Amino acid sequence: MTNKNRNYKPKIGVIGLKGFPAFGGSARAGENMMFYLKDEFHFVVFNTNTHTSRKTGTYNGIEQIVYPKFFIGALNTFYYYLRSTLHCLWDGSFDVIHVFHVDAAFIIPLLRLRYRVVSGHRARPQFAAKWSWLVRQYFRFMEWLFFKMPADVITSVSRPVAELFQTRTKRKILFIPNGIVFDEKSEILQIEEKDYVLFASGRIIASKGVHLMLEALVKIGYTGRVLIIGNRSHSPEYAKELDEISKSLNIRFIDLIKDKQLLMAYLKNAGLFVFPSYHEGMSNMLLEAASARVPLICSDIPENKQVFNDDETFFFETGNSTDLAKKIEQVLSNRPLAVEVAQKAYERLKREYNWKILAEQYSKIYWRLIETKKPLNSGDSEIQGNDEYKAG
Template identity: 25%
Template structure:
C-alpha cells in the first residue's frame, strides 16, 4: 500500500531548508543549459546548508537508483524518452514524489514542466519557477507543442509562489505580459585556472589557438549549418571548426549537421564532451561562435568569455544582454556577415592581457556564488508557516526585483 501524501510541515528552527529541483534531464555530465544551471546552483545551495534533491529523468543518468553526488541527492524517476512526452510525464511523477516527501521548496525549471505548477500547488507544495527561455520559439516544436509550452509559461507565471528569470529580457517580458513580479537572476560562470593539458586537442587533431569552437546540443535554433557554411568561406588556411555537442533525439536536423561537418574540410564534430576534455577544447580555442536564433542567457557564451576567448554571437536579445562590443555581433541568419566576422576575428591577435581582462569581467558580473545567494533569498521570502493559497498576482516584493 502506498503511503499517503504528506501535508506540508512547518520548518523547525535550525532545520536545513529542503529543496527539490525538477524540470531538468539529470546530472552530472548531461548536456544542456538547464542541466548546467541546476548543477552549479544546487551544489552551492548544498554548500550553504540546504538539503537539495534533484529529480532526474531515468534514461539520462547512469545510476538508476537514488544516490548521492557531491552532497546532492539524485533521484531518478521514470520518463519516456520521447521528445513530446518525456517532460510532462516526468514532471507529473516528480510532483507526486515531491508531495509525498514534503520539501520546503519545489523548484521547477523551464516553461514546459511549469505546466504542472497548479497541480503541485493543489497538493500543498510551495513552488518556485525559473524561466530559462521562450521554448515555444524553438524550431523543433510543432503547433500543439508550442501551445502547450505557452500554456506552461502562463500557468507557471500566474500560479507559482515565486518566479525567477535567467535574463532581464525574460523578466521584463513576463512582468509586462502577466503583470507579475519576477526576479532577474542570471546564469553564471566559475572562472578556473586554464588547463595546460591538450589531450582532447590531440584526439581531434586540433592546434592550440587555431580553431573555432561552438558548444551546444544539435538542435535547429543553434544554426550549426550557418556556421559550417560561414567557416568554409571565411576561415583562414590551417584553421579548424570544432562542433561540440550531440542530439538528445537523433532527427533530420542532427543528421544534416553531421553530414555537413563530414563533407566540409576542416570541420570536426566531437560529439558531447564534458569535464576536462571540454575545458581543454574551450580554453585553447582561437574563437567561440554562437550563431543561434534562440537563447535564454547562454551559459556556453559566458563560459567562453570566462576562458578569455574572442567571441562572435548572433544579435538576438539574449546575447545582446551580455553587453559585448558591437563588432562581436552579427544579424542572425546573415551568413555573409558571419563569414566576414570570422575572417576578421581569426586574423586578429588577442593578447594574454586582453584575455585576462575578459575573464575578470565576466567572473565579476556572473558569479555563481552570488547567484546562488540571490536564489536562496528568493526562497526565504516564502513564509513556510502560512497557508498556501492559489491566488495569483498577490505576492510580496522580491529581494532582487527587476532593475
C-alpha cells in the same frame, strides 16, 4: 532575515533538472547553484535515468531520486513531471519546491496546493524549428500558463523575457542570470588540437545557427581546423545539411561531451568560439567559453547582448552569414585585439556572473517563502533579483 542562524536545513525539492552530473544548460545551472547552497539547504533533485547513470542516493551533498524511464518514450517527460509531483504531494515534508522549465507549468498549480513554489523561465522552446507545430503550440500554452497561474516566485535568466512578461503576470519577475563556478584549482586536461574555430552545444539543431558559421567559413576560404561539438541525432536532416555545407572545410564533428573538464580543455585550446544562435534564454555555453578567455563572436540577439557589450565580444547580424564572415576575418587577422576583447569578457564574467554571488539570490528567495509564506507580487520590493547584488 536571520536565516544563517537557523539550526536546521530546509528541504528544497527540485523538479526539471533531469540528470546529474549535468551536461545540459539548465541542469548545469541548477547544479552550480546547489554547489554553493547545499550546506544551507537539503536539496532533493528528481532525475530520470534517461539523463543520468546514477541510482537513487546522495551524491556530493545533494540527494537524487532517479526514476526509470517510461515505457513509451514520447511520454517520458510527462511521466517524470507527474511522478515527481505526486511524490512531493504525498511526501509532505518539503519547505519549498523549485520547478525549472516552462514546459512543467502544468504541475505548478498542483504543487501550490501544498507548498510554496519557485519557478524559473529559462528558454522559449517554441521557437526551435526541431519541434512539430503541435509541440510548439504546447510550449506556447505552457508559457501562457506559466505566467497566468504562476508560482509564488518567478525568476528568469533573460532580462528581455522578464521585461516582456512583467505586465502579463501579477508576480514580480526576478532577473537572475546564469553564471560560472570559478574553480582555480580545477585540473586542466591536455588535448593535442589547438587554434581551431569552435562551436559547441548540447544539441546541434537549426536554431543554434551552426550552418551560418560553416557558410561564413566557406565564404572566406578558411583552411584551418574547425570543430563542432554536440549531439546531432536530434535533427538528422540538419546534420546532413551541415555535412553538405562543410565538404570543403577541414572539419571534425565531435559527439556531446559530458565531461566538464574535457569540454573546458577544448574551449581553452580554441582560437575562436562562434555562437550564431537564433534564440536563447541565457547560454551557459557562452559563459563557459568566456571563462576560457577564448575570443567570441555572437549573434546580436537580445539574450546575448544582455550578457556582454561591444567591447567584450564581436557581434554579427543574426542570420547573416556574410556579416559573420567579415567578423571572423576581423578576429583572425588581429589576434592582439581579439585577446584584449576576450580578457574584457572574462573580467565582466567574474564581476557579474559568479555563481558564488548569484546563488545567494536563490537563498534569499527560499528563505523569504519559508519565513513569510507569501508570494512575491509585482508591487513588492523585498527582493530585487540581480540588480540587488550589482548595487551592493
